[in-house]
Amino acid sequence: xxxxxxxxxxxxxxxxxxxxxxxxxWYAVDQAPVLDYQLPIAVVFAESVMDVQAVVRCCAxxxxxxxxxxxxxxVSGGAHASRNSxxxxxxxxxxxxxxNPDDETAVVEPGVINAVLNxxxxxxxLMYAPDPAxxxxxxxxxxxxxxxxxxxxxxxxxxxxxxxxxDVVLADGSLIHxxxxxxxxxxxxxxxxxxxxxxxxLGIVVGVTVRLKYLPRDVHTIAAFYPDFRLAASGVxxxxxxxxxxxxxxxxxxxxLAQLDGIHGSDLSSRGRSLLLIQTDGFGAAAEADVVxxxxxxxxxxxxxxxxxxxxxxxxxxxxxxxxxxxDEYRVGEDVAVPRSRLVDYVSALEAMAAAHGVNLxxxxxxxxxxxxxxxxxDRLDNAVDEGAMNRLNLALDASIAAAxxxxxxxxxxHGIGQYKLRWLGLEQPEPVRELQRRIKELFDPAGILNxxxxx
Amino acid sequence: xxxxxxxxxxxxxxxxxxxxxxxxxWYAVDQAPVLDYQLPIAVVFAESVMDVQAVVRCCAxxxxxxxxxxxxxxVSGGAHASRNSxxxxxxxxxxxxxxNPDDETAVVEPGVINAVLNxxxxxxxLMYAPDPAxxxxxxxxxxxxxxxxxxxxxxxxxxxxxxxxxDVVLADGSLIHxxxxxxxxxxxxxxxxxxxxxxxxLGIVVGVTVRLKYLPRDVHTIAAFYPDFRLAASGVxxxxxxxxxxxxxxxxxxxxLAQLDGIHGSDLSSRGRSLLLIQTDGFGAAAEADVVxxxxxxxxxxxxxxxxxxxxxxxxxxxxxxxxxxxDEYRVGEDVAVPRSRLVDYVSALEAMAAAHGVNLxxxxxxxxxxxxxxxxxDRLDNAVDEGAMNRLNLALDASIAAAxxxxxxxxxxHGIGQYKLRWLGLEQPEPVRELQRRIKELFDPAGILNxxxxx
Ligand SMILES: Cc1cc2nc3c(=O)[nH]c(=O)nc-3n(C[C@H](O)[C@H](O)[C@H](O)COP(=O)(O)OP(=O)(O)OC[C@H]3O[C@@H](n4cnc5c(N)ncnc54)[C@H](O)[C@@H]3O)c2cc1C
Ligand SMILES: Cc1cc2nc3c(=O)[nH]c(=O)nc-3n(C[C@H](O)[C@H](O)[C@H](O)COP(=O)(O)OP(=O)(O)OC[C@H]3O[C@@H](n4cnc5c(N)ncnc54)[C@H](O)[C@@H]3O)c2cc1C
Numbered sequence: 073x074x075x076x077x078x079x080x081x082x083x084x085x086x087x088x089x090x091x092x093x094x095x096x097x098w099y100a101v102d103q104a105p106v107l108d109y110q111l112p113i114a115v116v117f118a119e120s121v122m123d124v125q126a127v128v129r130c131c132a133x134x135x136x137x138x139x140x141x142x143x144x145x146x147v148s149g150g151a152h153a154s155r156n157s158x159x160x161x162x163x164x165x166x167x168x169x170x171x172n173p174d175d176e177t178a179v180v181e182p183g184v185i186n187a188v189l190n191x192x193x194x195x196x197x198l199m200y201a202p203d204p205a206x207x208x209x210x211x212x213x214x215x216x217x218x219x220x221x222x223x224x225x226x227x228x229x230x231x232x233x234x235x236x237x238x239d240v241v242l243a244d245g246s247l248i249h250x251x252x253x254x255x256x257x258x259x260x261x262x263x264x265x266x267x268x269x270x271x272x273x274l275g276i277v278v279g280v281t282v283r284l285k286y287l288p289r290d291v292h293t294i295a296a297f298y299p300d301f302r303l304a305a306s307g308v309x310x311x312x313x314x315x316x317x318x319x320x321x322x323x324x325x326x327x328x329l330a331q332l333d334g335i336h337g338s339d340l341s342s343r344g345r346s347l348l349l350i351q352t353d354g355f356g357a358a359a360e361a362d363v364v365x366x367x368x369x370x371x372x373x374x375x376x377x378x379x380x381x382x383x384x385x386x387x388x389x390x391x392x393x394x395x396x397x398x399x400d401e402y403r404v405g406e407d408v409a410v411p412r413s414r415l416v417d418y419v420s421a422l423e424a425m426a427a428a429h430g431v432n433l434x435x436x437x438x439x440x441x442x443x444x445x446x447x448x449x450x451d452r453l454d455n456a457v458d459e460g461a462m463n464r465l466n467l468a469l470d471a472s473i474a475a476a477x478x479x480x481x482x483x484x485x486x487h488g489i490g491q492y493k494l495r496w497l498g499l500e501q502p503e504p505v506r507e508l509q510r511r512i513k514e515l516f517d518p519a520g521i522l523n524x525x526x527x528x
Numbered sequence: 529x530x531x532x533x534x535x536x537x538x539x540x541x542x543x544x545x546x547x548x549x550x551x552x553x554w555y556a557v558d559q560a561p562v563l564d565y566q567l568p569i570a571v572v573f574a575e576s577v578m579d580v581q582a583v584v585r586c587c588a589x590x591x592x593x594x595x596x597x598x599x600x601x602x603v604s605g606g607a608h609a610s611r612n613s614x615x616x617x618x619x620x621x622x623x624x625x626x627x628n629p630d631d632e633t634a635v636v637e638p639g640v641i642n643a644v645l646n647x648x649x650x651x652x653x654l655m656y657a658p659d660p661a662x663x664x665x666x667x668x669x670x671x672x673x674x675x676x677x678x679x680x681x682x683x684x685x686x687x688x689x690x691x692x693x694x695d696v697v698l699a700d701g702s703l704i705h706x707x708x709x710x711x712x713x714x715x716x717x718x719x720x721x722x723x724x725x726x727x728x729x730l731g732i733v734v735g736v737t738v739r740l741k742y743l744p745r746d747v748h749t750i751a752a753f754y755p756d757f758r759l760a761a762s763g764v765x766x767x768x769x770x771x772x773x774x775x776x777x778x779x780x781x782x783x784x785l786a787q788l789d790g791i792h793g794s795d796l797s798s799r800g801r802s803l804l805l806i807q808t809d810g811f812g813a814a815a816e817a818d819v820v821x822x823x824x825x826x827x828x829x830x831x832x833x834x835x836x837x838x839x840x841x842x843x844x845x846x847x848x849x850x851x852x853x854x855x856d857e858y859r860v861g862e863d864v865a866v867p868r869s870r871l872v873d874y875v876s877a878l879e880a881m882a883a884a885h886g887v888n889l890x891x892x893x894x895x896x897x898x899x900x901x902x903x904x905x906x907d908r909l910d911n912a913v914d915e916g917a918m919n920r921l922n923l924a925l926d927a928s929i930a931a932a933x934x935x936x937x938x939x940x941x942x943h944g945i946g947q948y949k950l951r952w953l954g955l956e957q958p959e960p961v962r963e964l965q966r967r968i969k970e971l972f973d974p975a976g977i978l979n980x981x982x983x984x
Contacts, residue, residue, distance in 0.1 A: 175868050198771075254936070256938075256942055257938035258938075258940050258944050259938055259945055260957060261722060261726055261965045262675075262721045269717070354812050359812070411631040438712075484714050488714050489714075513717075515971055
């Protein structure tokens with residue numbers, strides 16, 4: 073037997089295997105901070121299910137790890153290369169295999185970009201509901217592997233709720249099909265649900281059957297500016313108490329508004345210290361928007377008037393509000409979720425933490441779900457490592473996690489544990505629950521070759 | 529050590545343990561046909577999590593099986609007693625422990641009746657969405673263990689979609705908590721989803737955290753009578769093509785209408801050979817109902833006029849259309865689902881099968897989900913076993929299953945495999961997928977004491 077690279081090249085053909093240094097470096101990391109930088113041995117570009125099976129078999133035979141990768145937009149380090157690993161890119165498997173407008177389902181390869189599927193569905197008055205802010209770049213396979221959320225999940229559910237069936241290559245290279253092509257099905261255990269969110273540690277997703285939902289006919293967007301962040305958070309609760317279910321309910325703090333102003337030259341900061349963006353959709357969108365406007369105005373907001381084109385632009389800005397910065401040791405985006413009733417308390421706590429530890433803070437939140445993305449950062453020195461600053465950052469991060477858990481929350485609402493959040497997982501899940509998961513991992517991947525050191 | 533009954537009585541107290549013959553017989557079966565009648569050794573009525581732990585530990589120590597039981601309304605035999613088993617009834621654990629209207633969540637014990645939770649939620653403008661037709665009697669624990677569907681699931685999702693977290697007693701008597709109190713959470717593998725639908729074979733559900741949805745302000749109900757069943761089924765597709773998402777979309781065939789007439793003295797049969805019942809809800813209900821009426825009338829239906837009180841009564845009747853008959857060897861209700869585009873073909877196939885095998889047929893369907901409940905039955909002889917009739921019934925059943933699978937469907941949309949449908953599971957799931965499930969079962973329950981011979 074030759075080296076793993078020789079084996080892969082002879083099995084798959086050279087055009088699917090790269091060992092180019094720049095490529096290896098590019099595919100070594102996703103968009104998360106890196107704790108343990110590793111270059112992969114090779115990057116393999118699978119073009120078919122059989123390619124994936126061949127890669128897994130080769131790696132299994134030679135004791136090399138396999139790190140599945142979609143678009144590498146993950147922000148938890150789930151797609152970071154492991155020691156002694158091959159990165160298996162699914163991006164060339166990007167065909168929509170079937171889209172049946174009467175069944176309201178689609179079957180796609182894992183590398184299909186979220187936005188591409190949505191465009192194809194829109195032609196039939198349909199949509200693929202889960203819409204992470206990365207929808208223009210991230211893949212359905214990556215969305216499935218992280219159980220991605222997004223903006224309209226409060227109303228339409230997360231990725232899990234739209235996935236009906238999966239094709240999965242297991243750690244021994246065999247292929248299984250889980251789930252059902254129908255909307256409902258309860259035969260046997262929910263293996264589909266087990267693979268969703270498992271971050272490439274239980275199997276490689278090579279096919280996804282999704283349920284599509286109806287594209288709303290009517291959409292109303294409301295922008296509500298608030299004098300402070302806590303008041304804006306309480307607006308979220310007020311809409312809930314009116315028993316109106318918006319499709320989108322995004323909360324942006326002052327730091328985020330300032331950042332958007334900086335990038336786009338807008339004047340958001342001058343209009344408020346916080347912004348709540350709400351979109352209602354469907355046949356009742358107008359009536360719902362009326363209720364929302366009334367409720368928010370009563371709660372102290374400056375609310376945009378009917379059919380506000382500006383409000384719609386703001387939603388577009390929000391979709392991009394993560395900006396272009398990639399996280400590193402001086403800047404970390406979080407992904408906690410808290411029960412909705414604790415939103416106001418939690419945003420207060422965040423502001424207090426940032427002040428106490430002397431770090432910068434900006435927050436965006438999928439507020440309808442109680443899912444917050446605080447980003448903490450510290451200014452960096454030009455030519456030196458600043459241990460003190462990094463320590464302050466880490467103290468703030470730890471405090472934000474502890475506070476979320478203390479309020480009955482979770483350390484990750486939608487981004488996954490990956491590699492970066494492993495250090496906090498034990499705070500959320502006690503040992504017996506973690507041990508169960510380790511045993512499930514062992515059952516699916518006894519040799520531990522699938523994305524080791526991630527997710528659990 | 530004494531007998532299992534002595535152990536249980538001394539651990540739990542006598543008032544929680546019954547060995548009364550009538551009780552044993554009552555708790556020996558649910559509402560499904562019985563393939564292997566077994567009396568349990570005892571019925572235990574747990575009143576607390578600790579009671580459940582004690583029962584499981586006792587049984588584990590003595591090698592006795594544990595069959596969890598909610599209300600026993602299951603129709604797949606999941607709650608049938610096994611050989612050498614204790615039936616563990618959860619019905620006394622019926623407290624709503626928490627209902628937080630701002631969080632829009634509730635925490636309940638497993639024995640809470642679905643309708644009771646819904647009543648409590650309604651006081652806050654909320655609802656627990658999954659509504660099996662058995663909602664007035666079945667328990668949340670049983671709903672979770674079967675991943676129950678219901679009427680309004682096409683719009684609001686099945687039980688899985690409303691369950692956030694579970695407390696589960698494992699086969700060794702230990703207690704774990706899975707999931708999250710928040711709407712979203714992706715820390716680790718989805719153990720919650722694995723327990724949902726596992727029919728008491730992986731653990732005993734002793735606590736359930738659910739997400740509540742908003743009670744719709746406005747509801748519009750439409751009854752559409754059709755000259756034949758196929759045309760009614762095509763009405764379902766027409767509504768879909770109009771991209772309107774009703775909350776309820778129930779399809780009743782001529783046999784069901786005749787049965788309802790017989791029970792309630794109505795004149796449904798004289799008005800059509802099939803009935804499609806549609807309910808729209810929410811702020812857009814009226815506008816959606818308008819579209820639905822137009823589309824159905826264009827498809828050949830006789831549609832009720834606006835704000836029809838009769839249509840609402842019909843939905844109530846439909847909720848009870850299973851009638852009082854319990855299935856047995858002469859009468860079996862099925863639970864297949866097919867992709868929506870195949871609905872018309874499938875109902876045609878059903879009618880042909882019934883004719884070919886000389887059996888009676890009636891069908892109700894949660895048509896929005898493509899989930900059909902055909903009931904096949906044969907007339908029984910007064911004083912003798914009629915092997916020929918039973919054979920014809922079984923041939924029709926097998927044919928209905930084969931046709932559903934052939935069309936890309938599943939053998940169970942919502943009722944579960946239980947005991948009765950095991951004979952067909954191999955037709956849907958190939959051996960490697962079944963073997964994976966057996967290994968998961970072994971991981972959770974190595975001694976095989978939890979509801980053996982069910983679900984997988
Ligand atoms: C600007 C920006 C905005 C974002 N907004 C959101 C948001 O709103 N909501 C949200 O949930 N996330 C968001 N994210 C995070 C990220 O986009 C999601 O996690 C996304 O689902 C990752 O998809 P990907 O194709 O990039 O996967 P990758 O990053 O390549 O991989 C993610 C994980 O999935 C595994 N994986 C990938 N493909 C497969 C496969 N086929 N089989 C098995 N395992 C696989 C990888 O090993 C890794 O563990 C955002 C990220 C960015 C950069
Ligand atoms: C008239 C009628 C209408 C129905 N309509 C529908 C419908 O529309 N949709 C639908 O999905 N079903 C329907 N069903 C089937 C049935 O009501 C559901 O399966 C229901 O979820 C069962 O709940 P239960 O409390 O009666 O559970 P049981 O019948 O007591 O038990 C069902 C299964 O769950 C297990 N179980 C019960 N409680 C627990 C627990 N706490 N922990 C672990 N395992 C447990 C049992 O072992 C068994 O395997 C209907 C049944 C009838 C009789």
